Amino acid sequence: MDILGIFGFVFAATATGVLVYEHHMDVLSGPYIEGREPARIIAAMLEPMFEPVHALVAPLLERLNWQARSAVYLASLA
Secondary structure, three states, rough: OHHHHHHHHHHHHHHHHHHHHHHOOOOOOOOOOOOOOOOOHHHHHHHHHHHHHHHHHHHHHHHHHHHHHHHHHHHOOO
């Protein structure tokens, strides 16, 4: 019974993460809104340092996003 609880928690956490990510990337509420405050100067200075990390992690996050989206879709059918 504990295993079902763990699977339920992982599923709920994944579904919540996907919804938060999709909300952030949404055109109406994401970083694309005109007039939104630009990136801070420290973030602009640190960005070149994170680009190699992002290049390595981006494909993994994209794959995880599609897997989580499929899981949320299956859960919505139930």
